[in-house]
Amino acid sequence: MMRLFNLLFWYIRGVRIYALVGSTGTGKSFRAKLVAQKYGIEMIIDDGLLIRGDQLVAGKSAKKEALYLGAVKTALFHDKAHRDDVVKALQREKFRKLLVIGTSERMTSRICERLQIPQPFKIIKIEDIATKDEIEKALQSRQIEGKHVIPVPALEIRRNYPSIFYDSVRVFLKKSFGSGASLPRI
Structure with a gap:
């Protein structure tokens, strides 16, 4: 019903x-x-x-x-x-x-x-x-x-899912500056 x-x-x-x-x-x-x-x-x-x-x-x-x-x-x-x-x-x-x-x-x-x-x-x-x-x-x-793609802007992802945003920045750094590049873990 x-x-x-x-x-x-x-x-x-x-x-x-x-x-x-x-x-x-x-x-x-x-x-x-x-x-x-x-x-x-x-x-x-x-x-x-x-x-x-x-x-x-x-x-x-x-x-x-x-x-x-x-x-x-x-x-x-x-x-x-x-x-x-x-x-x-x-x-x-x-x-x-x-x-x-x-x-x-x-x-x-x-x-x-x-x-x-x-x-x-x-x-x-x-x-x-x-x-x-x-x-x-x-x-x-x-x-x-x-x-992975989420159909919203990066700012919205950063605000609601900082770990996903952090991982994408880490991948970018490794591609741009080599495998040793990293950010501190959040």
């Missing part, structure tokens, strides 16, 4: 859910803003975060998790406090379109269920918006350099 009430709530508000789907490391987060601009999408759910424009609204980043299973649980809003935080923010925010990013249609469907929002009405596959070469470069960047 509660699920029906929630779906009715979103239907009355006229909210449409989009999904961006692709394998891990194929550049979904990198392309999220382009997809949002193309379809007039105001909010994005990516790896446990709720994002509006250039700001983190709620949630915590799965990219911060040390273990793969922890990252999956965070991205799927397994933790009740994390999930409730994002659900409240979704109910509080005014928007008409939301992009849910996941590695599969099943994953985006589970995220929608957990956050009590409608299922995606449009599914966009990364292969439809990126060339094979671009996907290959993204995969290489993830595997070789360990790079």
Whole structure:
């Protein structure tokens, strides 16, 4: 009954859910803003975060998790406090379109269920918006350099996730000044 009430709530508000789907490391987060601009999408759910424009609204980043299973649980809003935080923010925010990013249609469907929002009405596959070469470069960047992309400016990351920002600065220093370059550990 509660699920029906929630779906009715979103239907009355006229909210449409989009999904961006692709394998891990194929550049979904990198392309999220382009997809949002193309379809007039105001909010994005990516790896446990709720994002509006250039700001983190709620949630915590799965990219911060040390273990793969922890990252999956965070991205799927397994933790009740994390999930409730994002659900409240979704109910509080005014928007008409939301992009849910996941590695599969099943994953985006589970995220929608957990956050009590409608299922995606449009599914966009990364292969439809990126060339094979671009996907290959993204995969290489993830595997070789360990790079993760969060679709918000560095200032927002620094403010909310200083350890992620610190790690990216450390990688930059090592590339620019050699393997001995480092910053003091925070």
